[in-house]
Amino acid sequence: MSFHYSISAFLLACALNITGLSATETSHDAAKKKLNIVVIGKTKNDSFYEQSFDGCQKFAQTVGDINCIYDGPQDFQNIRSQAYIIESYLKIGVDGLLISITDSSFLVNRVLKQAKEAKIPVITFDSDLLAKDKAYRLAYVGTNNFDYGVALGNQAKAFKKAGETQICIQSGHDTTPNLNARIDGVRYALAGTHVTRLQGENGWTEYSRCPFYTLGKREHAVRQLEYILNLEHPPTFLAVAGFAQFSPDYIKRIKPYGAQIKSGKAVIISADAEEIQLKALGAHLSNINIGQKPFEMGRLGTELLYQYLTQNQLPEKDIYYQDFYYCTPENVNECVVK
Incomplete structure (x- = not known):
């Protein structure tokens, strides 16, 4: 089970390292200083980002000198909270940051310029900085979000009714780069143009x-x-991230609409395929989910930071795209990917 370090717990760990050896630390352990790499999601209470943290820990096990730390705004996407958390770790003096970006311009001006001045490397995952801000990270590891949106939009076509069909897109925050790219992709898929x-x-x-x-x-x-x-004639509902389906009450709340969803009268298409979402999909409370690979985002992002920190090796590419996969009620029992 993953152990999620809080800032306060990490500060205590720092204090132990400064004042002397902990009860379980040997002189050999102390001689081999661990690199502290922080995985910061848009939200902390989120299985997607927890998997990315697990990916960090998986890579750490292969090298032995990385300490993975997990953090983020507690319950929802709060741009200022994310910036404050990043700033707190800059003050502590960690070695590297793996960040899913909420608001590119805000984070650059508030904290990422500081990180660059302090020579603390940043890899973005899941959500990248805008093109104008890419100088403040080494590379991006994650989904091609425009293509991901196109894939979601293409699935909506399969459920299109005769004549004009309405769609309702659900997103998170109107300044979040990856979600806006997905919305652009959905519209492109359906309109055939931008x-x-x-x-x-x-x-x-x-x-x-x-x-x-x-x-x-x-x-x-x-x-x-x-x-x-x-609504009397529900629009196709397309969520560009898990959102509603991440709620522990989703199945109970949406179950009364199950017959509508199973018949196609109501259509729910959602990004992500977390365990909680697959349960809803298996109960026919979603029509299709398209999953991502958050574990690999965390694992590879940590590897790239490690190579830079230990060998001064810059990533070979600016972007490392991860593929995605399709889950339906028919294949839901096999639709689990690390």
Whole structure:
């Protein structure tokens, strides 16, 4: 089981290292200083980012001199909280940062310029910095988010009804780079060209109140979905991240709509395929989920940081894309990928 270090726990560990050996530390252990690498998600209470932390720990086991630390805003996507957490680790003086970006410009101006000045390397994962800000990280490890959005949009086509079909896109925050790229991809898949909003292209329009933004708040996300399902003619509901399905109440709350979903009268398409989501998919409370590889994002991101820190070796590529996979009610029992 992963042990999630808090800032306070890590500060205590630092104090032990400064004042002397801990009760279980030998002189040989002390001589071999461990590199402290921090995995910081958009939210901390999230199985996606926990898997990325597990990936960090997996690589750490192969080299022996890495200490993986896990952190992030506690319950929802809070841009200022993420910046404060990063700033706290800069003050401590960690060796490397693996960050899923909430708001590119804000984080660069608030903390990532400081990280660069302090020569603390940054790898982004899951969500990259904007193109104009890429000088503040070594590389990005994660999904090609535009292509991921295209894949989600293409799945919506399979459920399109005759004539004009409405769609409601659910996202997290309107400044988050990876989610905005996914929305662009969804619209491109359905319109056949780049548009800022679907307005009848190929028979697709966006429901007037959408996109919905959840800020990563699960209860809010579920209520948004319930609102759509209660409409007389529900638009196709497409979530560009797990959001509602990450709620422990999702199955109980959405079960009354199960017949509508199974028949295709109501359509739910969602990014991600975490264990909690696959349970809902198996209960026919989602039509299709497209999964990512957060474990490998954490493992490879840590490896790249380690190579830089120990060998001064820059990543060979600017971007390391990870593929994605498709889960349906029919293959749900086999649809688990590390």
